[in-house]
Amino acid sequence: DAKTTQPPSMDCAEGRAANLPCNHSTISGNEYVYWYRQIHSQGPQYIIHGLKNNETNEMASLIITEDRKSSTLILPHATLRDTAVYYCIVRVSSGGSNYKLTFGKGTLLTVNP
């Protein structure tokens, strides 16, 4: 399984952009990068995913390097409610066209007032 490396923690000031890095140097060509976040004791919340191109939705932007060995999740205007553990995941097949998510320990993002 492709592994990801994330910093254990990061701080961000409220209203500023939060840039969360992730390394996935062993990713295969057809494996997607997914980002989820988990607020204390809740289920993980899907944020965004991508394969090769940069992606943007109402929550965040995902920047994937050309060699696909790393990516950055960008929260453009962080709020206190964005304080959570952010997981960068390379989705791998669990058999056929079915997939599983392999979570690491993620990055604890703390947004400060």
Next chain:
Amino acid sequence: DAGVTQSPTHLIKTRGQHVTLRCSPISGHKSVSWYQQVLGQGPQFIFQYYEKEERGRGNFPDRFSARQFPNYSSELNVNALLLGDSALYLCASSLPGGRETQYFGPGTRLLVL
């Protein structure tokens, strides 16, 4: 639209007992996955079911089993509970196919005494 629902929300059992956890997927989703999250760690993949068949299994002992029903809801069963089975059990549902995103429920917190 209702998201993934899980029941019960909390459960306390003693060692040696068995437990059944339930999950209802998002309407229209046909695939259900189960994850275990122990305190301080990311979720770990247990099972994936699609069309009532097991499509993937993580590194968990045979004490863990699951099934999926015709309405795509699912049950996770754990026999002979150990203290180490204390965790948040998460269910995720998704559409089948090559690009499906898994959406998580709130989880069931199991405490084994």
